[in-house]
Amino acid sequence: MTVLLEVQGLAKTYGGVEAVKDVSLTVAAGEMVALIGPNGAGKSTCFNMIHGQIKPDRGSIRLFGRETAGMRPAAICRLGVGRTFQITATFGSMRVIENLQVALASHDGMTWRRLARLDRYKREEAQALLDLVGIGALAVHPCGELAYGDLKRLELAVALSNQPRLLLMDEPTAGMAPGARIAMMALAADIARQRGIGILFTEHDMDVVFEHADRLLVLDRGRLIAAGDAETVRNDPQVRAVYLGDGTVFAPAGAHAQEPAR
């Protein structure tokens, strides 16, 4: 199994708050790894350090065998890392396909001046990505008119436009209806497995996590308190204590699970 991401001893303190303490993790090709934990556990801080928005105080981040701690996001993106965000960031006034064409052009280092014919730029490639995420029929719709779930799919297509080997997905299903959440992650999982992309994702919906994660990592107050498959984590007493304490968050498969305490 090819390890894409290897993090060791990662730490970040804000003033007196130890947001992340000594976190180590790996993600391999084709693997779906969920980083879960209550609000304030340190998930976003980990993501931002891996993606270069925040410089770690300590620790090593190796992407595809290369040390990247402290590197800028653009450089990390060029190595083959895609990212989706909790809040979708698309150009509402453009057509759906143009959002992808802009992303493709930007990855190719094109400037706005040279983009006079954006409508023709890699149109087939852009359409193929839209088809892949299931919104090909919406290509010429104004992006601002998309339903929220379709916007999230567009964001996934934009993240894939760089042909990443690793995808970082920060609450990919936030704000979606429960059925759409499972479908969205099923789509991401299918694409990841077909293409050998590793996915590290944060998620508050435990149904989504248990359905799709190959491995779970549980953060609490900056520390990793448990790691393993769904069954291992479901039965971990420390994890159960963090999640409400009564175990209802880990309802049997099929039953609706609750989100962690906020």
Ligand SMILES: Nc1ncnc2c1ncn2[C@@H]1O[C@H](COP(=O)(O)OP(=O)(O)OP(=O)(O)O)[C@@H](O)[C@H]1O
């Ligand atoms: N820029 C910052 N300045 C000061 N403290 C911060 C900053 N960013 C995060 N923190 C603190 O660091 C801790 C970890 O926050 P982080 O956002 O990483 O948690 P999280 O698990 O992503 O939470 P959520 O699920 O709410 O997104 C929290 O105590 C938070 O208040």
